[in-house]
Amino acid sequence: MVKVDIDYSVYLVTGREFLPPGKDYYESLEESLQGGVTLVQVREKDADTGEFIEVARRTKDVCDRYNVPVLINDRIDVHLAVGTAGIHIGQTDCPIPLARQLVGPDAIIGISIGKVEEAHKAIDQGADYVGIGAVWPTGSKDVRNKKMLGPEGVGEILDILGGTGIKSVAIGGIHLPNLAQLLHASISPISANHLDGIAIISDIVASETPKEAARALRDLVGSFKRVRKTLPDPMAIFGIPTKRDLTVDGLVTGVMELIRVVKRETPLVHQMTNTVVVNDSANVTLAIGASPIMSTHPRDVADLSPAIGALLINFGTISDKEGMLVAGRQANVNRKPIVFDPVAIGATSYRRETSVDLLSHWQPTIIKGNAAEIGAMAKSTEVASRGVDSVGSGFSDPGAVVKALARKRACIIVLTGESDYISDGSVVLKASNGHSYLGSITGSGCMTGTLIGCFAAAARLDYLSKKEAYEDLSQLVQGDMLLAALSGILVYNVAAEVAAERPDVKGPGTFRAALIDELYNLTPETVKERAKITMLS
Numbered sequence: 001m002v003k004v005d006i007d008y009s010v011y012l013v014t015g016r017e018f019l020p021p022g023k024d025y026y027e028s029l030e031e032s033l034q035g036g037v038t039l040v041q042v043r044e045k046d047a048d049t050g051e052f053i054e055v056a057r058r059t060k061d062v063c064d065r066y067n068v069p070v071l072i073n074d075r076i077d078v079h080l081a082v083g084t085a086g087i088h089i090g091q092t093d094c095p096i097p098l099a100r101q102l103v104g105p106d107a108i109i110g111i112s113i114g115k116v117e118e119a120h121k122a123i124d125q126g127a128d129y130v131g132i133g134a135v136w137p138t139g140s141k142d143v144r145n146k147k148m149l150g151p152e153g154v155g156e157i158l159d160i161l162g163g164t165g166i167k168s169v170a171i172g173g174i175h176l177p178n179l180a181q182l183l184h185a186s187i188s189p190i191s192a193n194h195l196d197g198i199a200i201i202s203d204i205v206a207s208e209t210p211k212e213a214a215r216a217l218r219d220l221v222g223s224f225k226r227v228r229k230t231l232p233d234p235m236a237i238f239g240i241p242t243k244r245d246l247t248v249d250g251l252v253t254g255v256m257e258l259i260r261v262v263k264r265e266t267p268l269v270h271q272m273t274n275t276v277v278v279n280d281s282a283n284v285t286l287a288i289g290a291s292p293i294m295s296t297h298p299r300d301v302a303d304l305s306p307a308i309g310a311l312l313i314n315f316g317t318i319s320d321k322e323g324m325l326v327a328g329r330q331a332n333v334n335r336k337p338i339v340f341d342p343v344a345i346g347a348t349s350y351r352r353e354t355s356v357d358l359l360s361h362w363q364p365t366i367i368k369g370n371a372a373e374i375g376a377m378a379k380s381t382e383v384a385s386r387g388v389d390s391v392g393s394g395f396s397d398p399g400a401v402v403k404a405l406a407r408k409r410a411c412i413i414v415l416t417g418e419s420d421y422i423s424d425g426s427v428v429l430k431a432s433n434g435h436s437y438l439g440s441i442t443g444s445g446c447m448t449g450t451l452i453g454c455f456a457a458a459a460r461l462d463y464l465s466k467k468e469a470y471e472d473l474s475q476l477v478q479g480d481m482l483l484a485a486l487s488g489i490l491v492y493n494v495a496a497e498v499a500a501e502r503p504d505v506k507g508p509g510t511f512r513a514a515l516i517d518e519l520y521n522l523t524p525e526t527v528k529e530r531a532k533i534t535m536l537s
């Protein structure tokens with residue numbers, strides 16, 4: 001098989017030590033090939049040379065029957081003896097230039113990399129593919145002293161590889177439940193380069209049913225790669241090929257429709273939020289026509305996940321981390337949208353660390369924050385915070401900030417303030433409704449997050465009910481999440497304007513009650529009349 005024809009989608013790395021008791025290695029291998037493994041690497045850490053050659057030879061015999069190439073881990077002599085397709089080497093093994101001299105131009109050479117500098121070196125030295133990892137902690141390799149890359153770290157490396165023709169697979173801690181998260185969140189921010197596949201050991205080798213295990217992984221990777229090829233705009237984060245009308249009028253019509261969907265479907269919105277706003281958030285959810293459930297226990301949130309329409313994670317009083325880890329992961333598995341509100345993230349190192357931890361466990365759909373919070377997420381020093389509040393005049397170019405962060409985090413970004421900015425990494429919207437009273441009540445931003453969650457649930461239901469909805473196994477969420485974010489922002493701010501104009505509203509206290517009433521009474525037509533939206537790109 002020539003190099004360019006090699007399919008890296010599901011790259012099995014063997015490990016006889018991981019076989020379930022009583023399972024024969026060759027039987028397991030054959031079943032995994034039947035399930036759709038596309039490439040095999042023989043990895044024998046303890047075998048002596050004679051045994052390694054024997055295992056490699058028999059592995060190649062089995063793989064030849066499925067037209068699947070075999071690579072050898074580390075041992076160029078074993079590769080030469082058996083005549084496999086190539087080798088895989090580590091950073092401390094034989095250097096690529098010397099290996100190339102030994103194996104010749106037609107053999108595949110792949111190398112493990114975990115850093116940006118190693119990616120540059122692999123390019124310079126002419127690697128055919130790189131194995132990027134470890135993405136997450138893994139039981140199959142000692143990675144205690146290695147930095148876990150997470151999907152975002154993989155994305156940074158993919159940007160370096162973009163346009164070079166070098167293929168890429170990710171490795172380390174990859175399992176079916178986190179695969180869609182990995183594929184989606186590692187799409188590189190600048191060049192929209194994506195993984196060519198995943199390298200898997202235990203999920204296949206340790207399985208009693210390797211055929212089914214391999215098939216499930218292959219179907220998901222295959223679905224992802226197929227869809228990425230056909231996207232009209234690879235920079236649009238969620239890449240949903242719906243016929244979105246990208247004009248201000250089209251967006252407003254979409255918002256009006258989502259308001260109706262919320263009222264008609266009453267989606268259940270699971271909220272893990274802070275103790276300051278929990279009651280107000282439940283009330284705004286009811287006022288708009290959705291149904292709130294506030295729950296934090298890890299077992300309870302896992303049980304709830306299949307039934308909810310969307311999940312809000314707001315770590316304002318930062319006390320339910322365990323539950324947040326479980327709820328977010330389950331939301332990804334069940335393909336439910338997640339709105340993440342990293343309240344006061346810039347204020348303490350504990351909050352920053354918690355955010356890193358949460359976001360390495362699950363992929364958010366929408367991140368919403370004020371200027372200080374979005375600034376901290378973007379590692380910008382332009383805006384300062386005072387506790388939960390943002391201080392100062394904000395970003396000089398807020399549109400550019402939200403767009404870049406949307407690409408970096410592979411999700412929708414919402415920046416709130418006097419004007420709000422929303423981006424999916426491609427489009428940038430500015431929404432200028434609202435009232436200064438919103439800055440004078442506590443939890444104003446938190447309630448915005450709640451409403452965005454309600455509309456994310458509605459957008460998903462709306463998508464699933466339509467004829468053009470299609471099944472993509474790798475989709476992390478379904479539905480127009482840019483529209484959901486815009487809907488939450490518009491509805492909240494238009495209701496605030498109407499409330500503030502009421503003669504009985506004398507200040508923040510009466511405003512707070514009036515705001516819930518006006519959310520309850522709000523019609524799609526009022527939103528259309530008052531919406532102030534500009535499309536910045």
Ligand SMILES: Nc1ncnc2c1ncn2[C@@H]1O[C@H](COP(=O)(O)OP(=O)(O)OP(=O)(O)O)[C@@H](O)[C@H]1O
Nearest residue numbers: 370416417418434435436438439442443444445446
């Ligand atoms: N001066 C203002 N004029 C118009 N709208 C505003 C103003 N201040 C805030 N808003 C609106 O209020 C909502 C919350 O935004 P804000 O940036 O105040 O959140 P926050 O600082 O996170 O709030 P909190 O920490 O109290 O939850 C957004 O929908 C935003 O558009």
Ligand SMILES: Cc1ncsc1CCO
Nearest residue numbers: 274276316317343388443
């Ligand atoms: C005041 C406050 N403190 C933690 S969360 C919260 C609500 C507004 O963000």
